[in-house]
Amino acid sequence: MLHLNMATTTFSKKILGLETVEPAVTPPPAGAEAAFNKKPKLGSTKSKKRDIPEGLWTKCPKCTTMLFDKELDDNLKVCAKCGHHFPIGARERINALVETCSFEEMDAQMTSVDVLKFTGVAAYADKLAGHQKSTGLKDAVITGVGKIDGHRVALGVIDFNFLGGSMGSVVGEKLTRLIEAATEKGLPLIIISASGGARMYEGMFSLMQMAKTCGAAAYHAKARLPYLSILTDPTYAGVMASYASVGDLILAEPGAMIGFAGPRVIKDTTQVELPPGFQTAEFLLDHGLIDAIVPRKEMKERVSHYLEHMTERMKKVASLG
Numbered sequence: 190m191l192h193l194n195m196a197t198t199t200f201s202k203k204i205l206g207l208e209t210v211e212p213a214v215t216p217p218p219a220g221a222e223a224a225f226n227k228k229p230k231l232g233s234t235k236s237k238k239r240d241i242p243e244g245l246w247t248k249c250p251k252c253t254t255m256l257f258d259k260e261l262d263d264n265l266k267v268c269a270k271c272g273h274h275f276p277i278g279a280r281e282r283i284n285a286l287v288e289t290c291s292f293e294e295m296d297a298q299m300t301s302v303d304v305l306k307f308t309g310v311a312a313y314a315d316k317l318a319g320h321q322k323s324t325g326l327k328d329a330v331i332t333g334v335g336k337i338d339g340h341r342v343a344l345g346v347i348d349f350n351f352l353g354g355s356m357g358s359v360v361g362e363k364l365t366r367l368i369e370a371a372t373e374k375g376l377p378l379i380i381i382s383a384s385g386g387a388r389m390y391e392g393m394f395s396l397m398q399m400a401k402t403c404g405a406a407a408y409h410a411k412a413r414l415p416y417l418s419i420l421t422d423p424t425y426a427g428v429m430a431s432y433a434s435v436g437d438l439i440l441a442e443p444g445a446m447i448g449f450a451g452p453r454v455i456k457d458t459t460q461v462e463l464p465p466g467f468q469t470a471e472f473l474l475d476h477g478l479i480d481a482i483v484p485r486k487e488m489k490e491r492v493s494h495y496l497e498h499m500t501e502r503m504k505k506v507a508s509l510g
């Protein structure tokens with residue numbers, strides 16, 4: 190119990206103050222003190238709602254640990270206990286990868302046009318405006334040139350928060366311009382994807398981006414410049430079936446779901462039981478679709494290492510004609 194017998198003048202004042210605020214409080218029952226002094230236990234669902242202010246903690250979906258948001262942010266949105274990779278915004282990714290102040294963004298103001306006047310549950314124009322407001326982005330990709338450990342690279346990063354990272358005409362055009370700039374300036378190319386695929390609101394204009402981005406990537410490859418495609422959770426459909434799968438090196442984050450059609454569609458169509466771990470990065474590494482799984486916190490170092498190796502090698506190949 191509280192040490193009332195040790196009360197000093199100031200302590201008495203405190204008690205008095207409390208009493209004036211909550212005069213109707215009845216004495217706590219025996220054993221209540223223990224509960225009061227107990228710190229909220231991480232992972233405890235019982236005390237979570239009452240003791241933890243909303244927006245400060247996030248529950249890890251894999252290991253159910255309650256993670257302090259500030260620490261989660263400092264850890265690049267990776268669970269410190271089990272290594273689960275949470276979604277991360279495009280700007281945060283860029284900040285984690287490139288040297289401070291080295292990133293020069295390209296086509297930052299390019300926005301989509303509602304060519305088809307798409308209406309449905311919500312009009313495309315309204316959806317675009319809503320996502321622009323909530324993400325602070327004009328569309329689902331940020332492109333530009335920056336430095337990673339001294340390597341100047343052309344970098345494109347998709348943000349899944351903007352309409353599921355879907356590739357419409359702006360995403361396709363920005364990526365194509367990025368790839369063409371990389372070819373022109375002789376820079377390595379890195380594209381980090383997180384996308385549900387082509388953007389249905391732009392119909393065939395979205396599908397055209399698949400060929401356009403791949404065409405630009407082919408010219409980049411012809412110039413013997415390295416292209417690293419980094420797949421994050423989730424990368425699917427029209428994006429996986431185009432520029433994302435033609436990298437010289439294809440990396441993925443641990444546990445990322447990667448594929449063309451989703452597992453449910455495949456299961457329903459083929460009527461076959463899918464193997465465990467189907468479409469995870471680990472499964473695809475075992476089956477040869479990707480080259481390496483790189484944890485987010487090691488990404489900068491590993492990318493820098495690969496770039497060093499690949500640019501040296503490509504220079505040698507080029508010199509041989």
Ligand SMILES: [Zn+2]
Binds near residue numbers: 268
């Ligand atoms: Zn966890």
